[in-house]
Amino acid sequence: MRILVVNVNTTETMTAAIGRQAAAVAGPDTEIVPLTPLFGADSVEGNYESYLAAIAVMETVRAYREPFDAVIQAGYGEHGREGLQELLEVPVVDITEAAATTAMFLGHKYSVVTTLDRTVPLIEDRLKLAGLDTRCASVRASGLGVLELERDPAAAVEAIAAQCVSAVEHDRAEVICLGCGGMAELRARVIERTGAPVVDGVAAAVTLAESLVRQNLSTSKLRTYAPARPKTFVNWPPEFGRS
Structure with a gap:
């Protein structure tokens, strides 16, 4: 089985860290x-940047x-999963949805701890769109880029860790989701500080993707994610990576 884990940004060291976390649970x-x-x-x-990343991820795949x-889209709260599902015949898993789904098996309410405050609405919207918001106690920002x-x-x-503790003590969360693919390697240290189950979206997405492949399941093509109708595109797509 081969799974593509696609970072949403162009920082190679972060791609490598995401790859290590994915390989550790595969x-x-x-x-x-x-x-x-x-x-x-x-x-x-x-x-x-999120909309640009959605196009970049699709074209890279x-x-x-x-x-x-x-395929795993390794960006938290990012746009583009629906486009990948329309484009591909294989399962597509978004780490935001994979983490939340996994967290709901572990406790009544979960909280997401992410990077900057400006990304909180994107994550909230992604969870709501996926129907995962009712079990979300909060989405908190660490203030870090x-x-x-x-x-x-x-x-x-x-x-x-400070935001995770606040999520447990003040928001009554029972499970924490790390709200950035780049947080994957911090999981063990956050568990030590909080005592709560901590879900990394990359790890959750890998195990979920493996399960779908082994069950021979993939995206329905009956309506929403049916292949795109033939169209004439002007100056698109760019010929990235093609000879």
């Missing part, structure tokens, strides 16, 4: 292929020439 017969978008922003922290069995997670891991743990 089964022995699963090959994890981490991919960095062919264009876009070095971090995705707003609507413009389209440019991948080897066969694959599933995405790239700060790599530059100062110690400070990142402190800021994230």
Whole structure:
């Protein structure tokens, strides 16, 4: 089984970290292929960057020439999962939805702890669109930018753990979801600080994708995600990665 795990930003070190986390939970017969978008922003922290990332992820997957069995979109609260489902015949899993779904098996209410406050509405909208918001106690921001997670891991743990503790004590959350693909390697340290189950979206998405593939299940093509009708496109798509 081969699963493409696509980062939504162009920071290669973050792609590598996401790939390591995915490989750590993947089964022995699963090959994890981490991919960095062919264009876009070095971090995705707003609507413009998110919409650009959606296109970049789709075009990066389209440019991948080897066969694959599933795709994971490794961006929290980002746009684009629906486009991938329309584009592909294989299962598509978004880490936001995978984390929330997993959290609901572990406790009555979950909270998401993410990066900047401006990303909170994007995550709230994604959860609502997916029908996962009713069990969400809160979405909290650590105040850190995405790239700060790599530059100062110690400070990142402190800021994230503080919000996790507040989610448990004040919002009555019983499970924490790490609200950024780049937080994957902080999970163990956050568990030590909070004592709550902590769900990493990348890990949750990998195990969910593996399950769908093993059950021979994929996206319905009957209506919403049916293949796009033939159209004439002007100056699109760009020939990224093609000869």
